[in-house]
Amino acid sequence: MAGRVAGKAALVSGAATGIGQSIAMCLAAEGASVAVADIDAGRGADVVTAIREAGGKALFLSLDVTEEASWEAAIAATESEFGRLDILVNNAGIAIVESVDKMSFDDWRAVMAVNIDGVFLGTKHAVPAMRRAGGGSIVNISSILGLTGEEKLSAYCASKGAVRLFTKAVALECGRDGSGIRVNSIHPGYIHTAMTEETCRRDYGDIATGFAELGKLHPIGRVGEPEEIAAGVLYLASDESKFVTGSELAIDGGYTAA
Numbered sequence: 001m002a003g004r005v006a007g008k009a010a011l012v013s014g015a016a017t018g019i020g021q022s023i024a025m026c027l028a029a030e031g032a033s034v035a036v037a038d039i040d041a042g043r044g045a046d047v048v049t050a051i052r053e054a055g056g057k058a059l060f061l062s063l064d065v066t067e068e069a070s071w072e073a074a075i076a077a078t079e080s081e082f083g084r085l086d087i088l089v090n091n092a093g094i095a096i097v098e099s100v101d102k103m104s105f106d107d108w109r110a111v112m113a114v115n116i117d118g119v120f121l122g123t124k125h126a127v128p129a130m131r132r133a134g135g136g137s138i139v140n141i142s143s144i145l146g147l148t149g150e151e152k153l154s155a156y157c158a159s160k161g162a163v164r165l166f167t168k169a170v171a172l173e174c175g176r177d178g179s180g181i182r183v184n185s186i187h188p189g190y191i192h193t194a195m196t197e198e199t200c201r202r203d204y205g206d207i208a209t210g211f212a213e214l215g216k217l218h219p220i221g222r223v224g225e226p227e228e229i230a231a232g233v234l235y236l237a238s239d240e241s242k243f244v245t246g247s248e249l250a251i252d253g254g255y256t257a258a
């Protein structure tokens with residue numbers, strides 16, 4: 001299959017739904033073989049079926065990003081099935097909304113475990129595989145809330161800010177060691193997914209009002225679509241961005257421009 005990432009093998013975490021699903025489908029449509037990795041096997045299998053029906057190549061991998069052994073198995077399975085790993089998209093993420101004085105330590109740790117421990121573990125185990133492949137691209141999905149703060153989201157903001165600087169530190173290591181591995185972060189604004197629907201219900205009473213109100217926070221006047229994040233991932237995953245590493249790409253309708 002021809003395409004902008006033809007011949008490459010990718011693993012996308014949290015790919016069973018939302019932004020991750022869109023990323024997996026986009027990379028597959030552009031010629032990559034894609035490991036759809038998630039804790040949700042049912043929805044993950046549906047994504048694999050959709051990719052195959054569209055003529056792409058995919059497999060489902062059961063992955064809990066907080067477990068090191070789970071990452072080791074997922075990366076080994078990707079290499080064994082596709083022969084290589086060229087692209088890792090660390091997309092899985094969760095948010096817990098609570099004021100700092102009421103947040104339990106368990107909830108704080110749960111957010112950190114998925115959002116930053118998961119990115120560390122995925123990167124740690126992808127780098128040797130990408131060295132074996134002769135290079136690669138790691139794309140970490142941070143957030144506008146890795147660049148600016150938001151009330152009742154202190155754990156989420158702290159974890160996403162950590163993703164931003166973790167990305168830059170590893171980009172320096174991988175740039176200077178001659179491995180040919182590039183590492184970049186993407187910072188989405190509010191995007192039309194289940195995660196944001198939850199925010200809409202909680203903060204605005206219903207989904208339609210919520211999306212309309214959240215849209216007003218973005219100078220472009222609306223929330224984003226998962227495909228608009230996938231388009232940025234595709235660029236960073238492809239050789240078109242071969243001089244790009246350690247960068248932070250805001251895809252946020254201008255949210256962080258002010």
Ligand code: NAD
Binds near residue numbers: 039196
């Ligand atoms: P979502 O809740 O719709 O989907 C998240 C996916 O991650 C689900 O399939 C879930 O099963 C999976 N997941 C959760 N915990 C996991 C774990 N431990 N191991 C493996 N998979 C796990 O979320 P989304 O809105 O698509 O968000 C995707 C990423 O984009 C997240 O990192 C999120 O923080 C980030 N983001 C989202 C928005 C937004 O507005 N939706 C904005 C900025 C950043």
